[in-house]
Amino acid sequence: MCSLSIKDDPSEVGRHGILRLEFEKRKDRTILSESYSKSPMHVFQPFYPDETGCAFTHLFNAAGGLVCGDRIEIHIIVNENSHVFATTPSATKIYRSSGDSACQQTEITIRTGGVFEYLPSYVIPFANSSYLQKTKLTMEEDTVAFVLDFFTTGRLARGEHLQFDRYSSIMEVNYCGEPILFEKATLKPLDVNYGSFGFLESFVAAASVYLIFDNPRIEKDLLNTLRAGVDDLSGVLGGISTLPSKGVIVRLLGNGTRSIERALIEIWSVARKHILGRKSFPQLRRVVPF
Numbered sequence: 001m002c003s004l005s006i007k008d009d010p011s012e013v014g015r016h017g018i019l020r021l022e023f024e025k026r027k028d029r030t031i032l033s034e035s036y037s038k039s040p041m042h043v044f045q046p047f048y049p050d051e052t053g054c055a056f057t058h059l060f061n062a063a064g065g066l067v068c069g070d071r072i073e074i075h076i077i078v079n080e081n082s083h084v085f086a087t088t089p090s091a092t093k094i095y096r097s098s099g100d101s102a103c104q105q106t107e108i109t110i111r112t113g114g115v116f117e118y119l120p121s122y123v124i125p126f127a128n129s130s131y132l133q134k135t136k137l138t139m140e141e142d143t144v145a146f147v148l149d150f151f152t153t154g155r156l157a158r159g160e161h162l163q164f165d166r167y168s169s170i171m172e173v174n175y176c177g178e179p180i181l182f183e184k185a186t187l188k189p190l191d192v193n194y195g196s197f198g199f200l201e202s203f204v205a206a207a208s209v210y211l212i213f214d215n216p217r218i219e220k221d222l223l224n225t226l227r228a229g230v231d232d233l234s235g236v237l238g239g240i241s242t243l244p245s246k247g248v249i250v251r252l253l254g255n256g257t258r259s260i261e262r263a264l265i266e267i268w269s270v271a272r273k274h275i276l277g278r279k280s281f282p283q284l285r286r287v288v289p290f
Contacts (some may be wrong), residue, residue: 017041017063017072023055024079030055033079041072046084049287052278054083056287059120065093066102068130074106081113087288088120094129094164101130101166108136110143115276119268121289122205122257123151125164134170139212141176146271148264150207152257153200161204162189173212175246181210203237203253205260209267212247213275219248222274226250229266235259261290 019041022034030053032046040063046055059074066072078084094102110116116137125131137145149169154160166188173181187194194200211222223240226248230238235255242248250267254260265284272278 015070017061017070019043019059019073020075022077022079023082023084025053025082029053030082030084032057041074052083054085054115056085056087058089059086060089061092065095066104066131067095068097068102069100070102072104074104076106076108076116078108078110078114078116080111082111083115085117085119085287087118090289091121092123094123094125094131096126096128097130097165101132101168103131104133106133106135108138108145108147110137110139110145112140113142114140115144117146117268119146119148119264119288120150122207122260123167124155125151125153125167126155127160127163129164130166131164132166132168135172137173137212139173139175142214143175143212144275145173145210145212146268146275147171147210147212148207149210150205150260150264152205153194154204156204156256162187162194162200165190171208171210173210173247175212175214178245180212180243180246200253203255205254205257207252207254207260207264209250209252209264209271210247211250211271211275212243214246215275218274222248222270225270225274226267229270230263233259233263233266236263238263265290 017040018038020036021032021043023030024033035043037043040061042060042062044058046057049056108116139145151167153162168186170184226240236259237253239251252260252263268284
């Protein structure tokens with residue numbers, strides 16, 4: 001059993017990766033003001049593909065994937081009025097496990113007026129792998145977060161489908177000290193037939209997009225635009241729901257990763273326009289690994 005209580009042990013270099021990043025607004029740009037990394041986790045210096053001053057950066061695992069017992073710890077602080085867009089250069093591979101689960105814990109703190117967009121590539125759980133991840137957002141007033149959770153059912157090119165031992169994902173959001181979301185999804189294909197009716201059926205990829213914001217006035221138009229867009233997508237089955245307060249969740253099932261990636265680009269563009277008041281972002285495809 002893998003614990004998400006992570007302790008730093010010098011003997012675990014290469015197996016216990018750590019990434020601690022802090023961003024702040026200086027003049028008209030968000031910069032990476034503080035950083036610490038422990039192999040295999042690393043971060044690229046931010047770049048600025050548009051005129052908004054948003055800091056775009058890639059978080060990457062130099063090992064190429066996780067094996068049993070590997071642990072990744074990521075802490076990101078987005079300071080007042082900063083805007084950060086984080087992604088990954090490639091998919092996260094979870095290799096076959098013969099012992100403890102591989103784990104990743106991500107904690108994001110967004111301070112007043114901050115915006116954090118997290119659009120990583122998908123997780124690929126190999127046959128006989130076991131993986132546990134937890135993402136926690138702590139948000140102050142007037143903040144926005146777009147966060148993606150995206151995985152496939154295996155190495156599709158090799159014909160793997162639901163052959164992993166366990167895939168577990170926890171999402172927790174606190175807004176101004178109020179818990180507004182806690183959900184846990186655990187798949188154990190050895191115990192449950194997820195290919196049956198009402199589960200994944202024939203779909204081989206799944207994604208959840210969490211759009212967290214505090215502006216009820218835009219919610220109706222955002223929902224109508226998202227629903228119209230999802231209905232028009234091919235190869236994807238989608239659903240949209242609102243949180244009791246401060247957010248919208250978009251769920252997607254796809255016939256493959258490409259169909260979901262196309263949907264994500266559209267959803268992200270709609271969210272940026274309606275929530276952030278930004279025009280469509282044509283360079284997005286050059287930034288993310290889709």
